[in-house]
Amino acid sequence: MKILNIGSLNYDYVYSVKHIVKPGETASSLKMETFCGGKGLNQSVALARAGASVYHAGFIGEDGELLLDTCKKNQIEVSHIKKIQGRSGHTIIQVDNEGQNCILLYGGSNRFLTSQYVDEVLDSFDPGDWILLQNEVNLLSYIIDRAYEKGMNIALNPSPFDEAVRECDLSKITLFLLNEIEGEQITGLSNEQEILDAMIEQYPKARIVLTLGSKGVVYRDKEKECSHGIYRVRAVDTTAAGDTFTGYFLNSLLNDLPVEEALKLSSKASAIAVSRPGATVSIPYRKEVEEYQFDY
Structure with a gap:
């Protein structure tokens, strides 16, 4: 069984600020750092560091060599990554003193x-293989339809949520990994239990993981x-927290770890990532997660 991730590869330009800049405000940043990221790359790195063998597919621009190197250094299979003319995707991220962030995304090569x-x-993959998707590349609906036709299991993190997600046939999804906001955007409901009930009613064959911020995960x-x-x-930087959880949870599921243990391991990995700056660089390795001792 193989794992394919068709996902974004971005440069993250991270600005440390005292507070998130308000409309009309001009503020100085405390520092600026550049990291490799993108939800796709982050989740592939999390899968790899959790112990999975993962194939990544997507486009990088002429400036994308460092993104490719990051994949290789994390033992991600890169034969499906293609370089095209133009710039790679990137984000402009503000991170405040509390570790909260806001993100402006430029799709770049990811949208081609x-x-x-x-x-x-997809011709390189078989029925029963897994494909992991997010919404930072184009053709999301087409990818879902084609993967479903092949009999692949489809894990979807519907972020960022927009019309492209609404156009997808979500009944084809095997595993949803989403937060409360995305749950509300799909169901129109805001209560966590109502979201879960509605998701199961609409997609009875699916498995659903709903992250709840400070309240944990269900x-x-x-x-x-x-x-x-x-x-x-x-909290230092929450940028890759959800992506870390996604990679660790999916790998746990594929290795038949009981769900309770999968949630525990993924939550630990995500917490460690939050305590560090950056995206891919903040994601811990499996051995580190298993040995990490929290204060309580």
């Missing part, structure tokens, strides 16, 4: 996938529900 390219990539499928709280750390 073609149906022919998608078909060529797992739900047609037969069971369980939850896990958060590990409290001093």
Whole structure:
């Protein structure tokens, strides 16, 4: 069984600020750093550091050599990554004193996938293989339809949520990994239990992981529900927290770890990532997660 991630590869330009800049305000940053990131790359790195063998597919621009090197250094299979003319995707991220962030995304090369390219990539995978998707590349609906036709299992992190997600046939999704806001955007409901009930009613074959910020995370499928709280750390940068959780949880699922243990391991990994600056560089390795001792 193989894992494919068709996802974004971005440069993150991170500005440390005292507070998130308000409309009309001009403020000086305390420092600026550049990291490799993108939800796609972050999640592939998290999968790899959790112990998975992962294939990444996507486009980089002429400036994308460092993104490719990051994949290689993390033992991510890169034969499906293609370089095209123009600039790679990037984000401008503000991180305040509390570790909270706001993100402005420029799609760049991530938005130039073609149906022919998608078909060529999927030809290398078989029924029963897994594909992990986010919404930072184009052709999301087409990728879902083609992967479903092949009999692949589809894990979707519907972020950032926009019309492209609404155009997708979400009944084809095997595993949803989403937060409260995305849950509300899909169901129109704001209460966590109502979101889970509505998701199971609409997509009874799916597994759902709903992250709840400071309240932890809840797992739900047609037969069971369980939850896990958060590990409290001093937040430095929350940029890759959700992506770290996604990679660790999916790898745990593929290795038949009980859901309760998968939630625990993924929550620990995510907490460690929050305590560090940057995106891919903040994601911990499996051995570190297993040995890490929290203060309580």
